[in-house]
Structure formats: structure tokens, C-alpha cells
Amino acid sequence: MCSRYEIGDRVQRFLIPYGWNQQLRAGDVHPQEKAPVLTRDGGGISACSMAWGMTHPNTGKLIINAREETAAEKPMFSRSLRTQRCILPAEKFYEWDADKHKITFSAADNGLLYLCGIYRFEDTIPHFVILTKAADDVMRPVHDRMSAMIREKDIDEWLLDDRRVQDLLKSDVRLVRHQPVEEFSLF
Numbered sequence: 034m035c036s037r038y039e040i041g042d043r044v045q046r047f048l049i050p051y052g053w054n055q056q057l058r059a060g061d062v063h064p065q066e067k068a069p070v071l072t073r074d075g076g077g078i079s080a081c082s083m084a085w086g087m088t089h090p091n092t093g094k095l096i097i098n099a100r101e102e103t104a105a106e107k108p109m110f111s112r113s114l115r116t117q118r119c120i121l122p123a124e125k126f127y128e129w130d131a132d133k134h135k136i137t138f139s140a141a142d143n144g145l146l147y148l149c150g151i152y153r154f155e156d157t158i159p160h161f162v163i164l165t166k167a168a169d170d171v172m173r174p175v176h177d178r179m180s181a182m183i184r185e186k187d188i189d190e191w192l193l194d195d196r197r198v199q200d201l202l203k204s205d206v207r208l209v210r211h212q213p214v215e216e217f218s219l220f
Contacts, residue, residue, distance in 0.1 A: 036097060037061050038126035038180075043145055044069065047122050053080035061127075064097045070150065070161060071120040073192045083119065083152055083159040099151065101164040101181050101202045110162070113151035115195060119161050120188055121148040130175045138172065138179075141207035147188060149181040149202065164202070171208045182206040 041059040048057075048069055055069075062068045067082045086095040090109065104110040123146045125139040140146050152161040164181040172179040183191050183204045190197045 037063060038121070038123040038148065040068065040122070041124050043124055044122045047145055048080045051078055051080035055082070064095060068121060070152070071122070071188065071192060072152070073118070078189065078192050081159070083161045085161060087153060087160045087162050088155055097162055098165045099162045101149070101166045104151065104164060110151060113153050114198065117152050118192055118198070119150040119152050120191060121150050121161070121163065122146070123148055126180060128172070128176045136175050137211040138208045139211065141209045144185070146206070147183050147185060149183060149191065166202065169205070169208070171210050175210070
């Protein structure tokens with residue numbers, strides 16, 4: 034499951050038409066950090082910053098992902114899935130294999146990735162989780178789950194059309210897996 038992704042200049046440029054006017058801190062986004070997201074804003078879409086992770090109401094544990102197959106049934110996620118969806122633009126994301134090697138995944142077309150998320154407010158601060166689904170053929174050798182993603186052309190529908198959510202989660206975004214670079218020492 035996704036526990037780290039990367040943002041940079043391409044994400045910065047993508048967000049500008051949505052009203053993003055802050056300088057991004059390029060690099061890895063970790064759970065509990067704030068990250069840029071797209072959300073519904075009235076009848077339109079705007080960019081804002083949210084914290085990654087929701088606090089479980091019973092355990093206090095930080096939850097960073099939600100299974101798309103069961104999110105609609107879980108009290109913690111059902112309302113958010115219906116009305117508070119978000120998109121997390123990313124340049125790549127990472128997963129660790131069984132040998133603890135960091136594996137990088139990016140879009141096969143070299144474009145941005147659009148990770149599907151849901152959010153809620155904890156006190157007055159918005160917090161998001163990334164929706165996950167069963168791994169595709171590219172991800173499966175590394176992990177059995179992966180981030181749910183949509184194509185750029187489907188962003189408006191994901192954020193604005195509450196009736197199309199389940200269909201859009203079936204989107205098939207092609208990924209490329211990059212093999213880890215072997216670490217070595219010069220001395």
C-alpha cells in the first residue's frame with residue numbers, strides 16, 4: 034500500500050490553474066505531512082493543502098489508506114467517499130519489496146499520477162487517506178495492494194459526480210516499475 038509518494042515541479046505546474054499559489058516542497062510526501070490535493074469547491078475544483086492520515090476514532094491509530102472495496106461500508110470512510118473525495122497529484126510513488134528494497138512506480142506515459150483519496154475534518158484541519166485496490170500485473174510482484182488512480186481526464190467526474198465513483202475506481206492506469214539501484218560504497 035502507498036506510504037510514500039513524490040511531488041515536484043510538474044505537480045506545482047499542474048496545480049496552478051486550480052488556484053495553488055504556494056511553493057511546493059519538492060520530494061517525498063510521508064504520512065502525517067501536509068500535501069497538495071484537489072477537492073470539490075462549490076461547483077468547481079480547487080487546490081489546497083491537507084494532512085495525510087486520519088485518526089481512527091476508537092484506537093487513535095493513524096490510518097493512511099482505505100480499501101476502495103470496503104470504504105463505502107466503513108463508518109470511518111463512507112461519508113467521505115460519498116461527498117469528500119480528493120485527488121493527490123504525484124510524480125511517482127514507492128513500495129518496498131519483501132527484501133526491503135524501495136521500488137519506484139511511475140506512469141507508463143511519463144505523465145503525472147492522480148491518486149484517489151477521501152478526506153474529513155479532524156477539528157478544523159482536513160485529513161486525507163489514499164484509496165487502495167488489488168494490485169495489477171505490474172505491482173503484484175512487489176505488493177498485493179496499490180493506490181487507486183484515475184486518468185487526468187476523469188478528475189472532474191471523480192470530484193464532482195457522486196454517481197460515477199465506483200466506475201472511476203475501476204480505471205486502469207498503466208504503471209512502470211523501476212528496479213532498485215544497488216547501493217555501493219567507493220571506500
